[in-house]
Amino acid sequence: MDTADGVRIAAPHRELLDQILDKWSLSVLNELCERPCRFNELRRAVPQVTQKSLTATLRRLERNGVIEREVVSTRPVAVRYRITPLGKTLRPPVDVLLAWASRNMPAVERAREVFDGGEEAGA
């Protein structure tokens, strides 16, 4: 009774969080919360992501039901991605987490310096 789902971290929950909080998902979700986007708009919005990784990220998010993919059969094809209602419910938890990271980053960085400093003394 220490976490929301009981004593253990259920594996499916961890897997889900992995798929939704992975390297590019937060940025993509963040963009799509603002407005629906085309594929290349997302590429521009997240310049470091490659085509391949962006495609993989979008598929994963779509599969988990947090974004939607709409194909507009023009010439050439247009594809519009948008956040789903389920995806929107993700925002408060994520914001809480980012707020934690933001607030505690200085403490974490101090801890890292201490740790790294202590290591080099031992070497």
Add this chain to the structure above:
Amino acid sequence: MDTADGVRIAAPHRELLDQILDKWSLSVLNELCERPCRFNELRRAVPQVTQKSLTATLRRLERNGVIEREVVSTRPVAVRYRITPLGKTLRPPVDVLLAWASRNMPAVERAREVFDGGEEAGA
């Protein structure tokens, strides 16, 4: 102003979350929130983790200041890991996230079935 830290997901924040929410960290943190643990106690508590991965996880968490490592120089050596005050502050955000996962897992699973079903139709 859409997330706690502004328009973009700052890379250092993502990196930090990666280190703290990774494959084994949640389970380890969960155990250490209950009580301080020895190395092998943790192994038993998280049976799937290998020695190597557990060591890596513990070092990473220690470096980020969320757990502490205390060496009790007996024979043979004993090592006690415990959560730090900083580590404790991690629990509410994590619980919010796990609560989200718990609540929305059914919706996610439905979405996956739809997605996977739609794929096989196209093949």
Add this chain to the structure above:
DNA sequence: CCGTATCCAACTTGATACTG
């Protein structure tokens, strides 16, 4: 424009063995 396919390098992971 929106992808998929392929190749390849890099990082991660597990299994196993060994040390203080």
Add this chain to the structure above:
DNA sequence: CAGTATCAAGTTGGATACGG
């Protein structure tokens, strides 16, 4: 008990080229 070292194997990620 609490690790470190080593090696094999699987997975990820980028670069590039091509297809609908």
